Amino acid sequence: MFKTRICGIFGINIPIVQGGMVWNSGYELAAAVSEAGALGLIAAGSLSPAELRDQIRRCREVTSRNFGVNLPVFFRHADEAAQIIVEEKVPVVFTSGGSPARFTNEFKHNGIKVAHVCSTPSQAVKCEKAGVDAVVIEGFEAGGHNGRDELTTMVNVPQTVDAVSIPVIAAGGIADGRGMAAALCLGAEGVQVGSRFVASLEASGHPNFKRAVVEAQACDTFLILRRLMPTRVILNEFAGKALEAEQAGTDIEKLSALLGHGREEAGMACGDLREGELEIGQVAGMIKEIKPAAWIVRQMLSECENVLRRF
């Protein structure tokens, strides 16, 4: 029912992409999503080069279907990671967090399909010019690192669809079939879903973090560090301190010192719910149970079909 250009380009049956989320998206999650007919992504951003190679190989052992890697362009190991992706013949890469021009030519030259994640319609135009196959447009409601212009999915998707001719994947605020149906109505040809897959059996995040996501209510996330690196997290002790400092007009250097290093790992991989960064989208309030990734894919698809059939 929902075969779009996204399916053809990435060689998948269901136009759902599982977001590549640091400390959460290992090969177990990516493989489970791809096995279910959608597109799973391994997050390179929290892996050493050796770990990335290992994760790609393990993924291939457990699924023969297409999967991909998410590569943050600003990542300190980005060059090595890109080389490994090419060597290991990963079929799909989603780049994010920097210029789409940085790696697109190299990947395309090696037969790899490329999407880039951006947060405004004009950035999407730059992605198209850089030669990507598709663009992910991510709204303010999304978890983790976020754009500075604070455009939401409702306004980003139609304006991006109007601005580019490549297919558009909607991200931010999509956790069930209603959100998927809404994104398709806005003109998206697929959805990238992050937060919902954090609370999956196969996600590699710490059980404490998964539990915090399931317990979070509608208003429990907030965008912090807006002048440094806007990041949506669950409000905990660290986030409270960061917000207080921001509101007091604390300068970037001091904010950077307050953030320090390793808070993403502390929060999401090690389960420090007080001092870690617990990156999740506003949809956390809609996520009530930890489920197998394949269940999430099937449920989202069938709910989307039911929603659209009503009209």
Add this chain to the structure above:
Amino acid sequence: MFKTRICGIFGINIPIVQGGMVWNSGYELAAAVSEAGALGLIAAGSLSPAELRDQIRRCREVTSRNFGVNLPVFFRHADEAAQIIVEEKVPVVFTSGGSPARFTNEFKHNGIKVAHVCSTPSQAVKCEKAGVDAVVIEGFEAGGHNGRDELTTMVNVPQTVDAVSIPVIAAGGIADGRGMAAALCLGAEGVQVGSRFVASLEASGHPNFKRAVVEAQACDTFLILRRLMPTRVILNEFAGKALEAEQAGTDIEKLSALLGHGREEAGMACGDLREGELEIGQVAGMIKEIKPAAWIVRQMLSECENVLRRF
């Protein structure tokens, strides 16, 4: 095709509500929208009691269809305005910006249908308990006064639909039939559209303001005065000064002094594009032309039908 409970409650044919926007929503706009089969609202918040009575009477002279008044609960003339609404037998009131319990009983007792505008699912639950007939849930992307929790339409609508049994009207980020279709997929039974009607022939805003809306690009609005009174406006000289002060940690008193008085009127009624408050939603970037209100209603409805028919 889209007859929902909203149509029955408010006595309209098309589940589109024109937002009651100060300095923009006079009787000419409200009447034109109601004549087109949707629900027009006169904004009480920028009218003296005598002006409100006059506007209601004029509206009734030019349309025999149902229309309503938007009444901000915190408005200094709120009590007098409520009395006039009852005396003039206005059939519908949308209250906003304060407790839904303040006026609901009085209006309901007088046979008036009531909706309240809120910005989180838990506020919507309070509205239902206060006895309103419907709730408007407004997202972060919306123009003008905004909630403090920054929830977007994509996440607000489904969570509100799950939390209440009264019908839900989606607001924020909806300027065309794609947005309307998306809102219906999320579970809304109607949409409240503000910004798109600012750029209508019948809106009472200054021509300079209408032109500024038409010329605005995707990233040209921002939420300012977050700690004082969060308000989404077009970025102009005043907004830039406000943002700078906020980022420097300026205290509430000084922000309040910077805001001063009369900036809404200066910007939207008098057309001061530099120093006025130009309240508009993120959808400003999607609005390209000033059109008759009836055209906007018809276009939105037919586009919504076409979008949903595709699936």
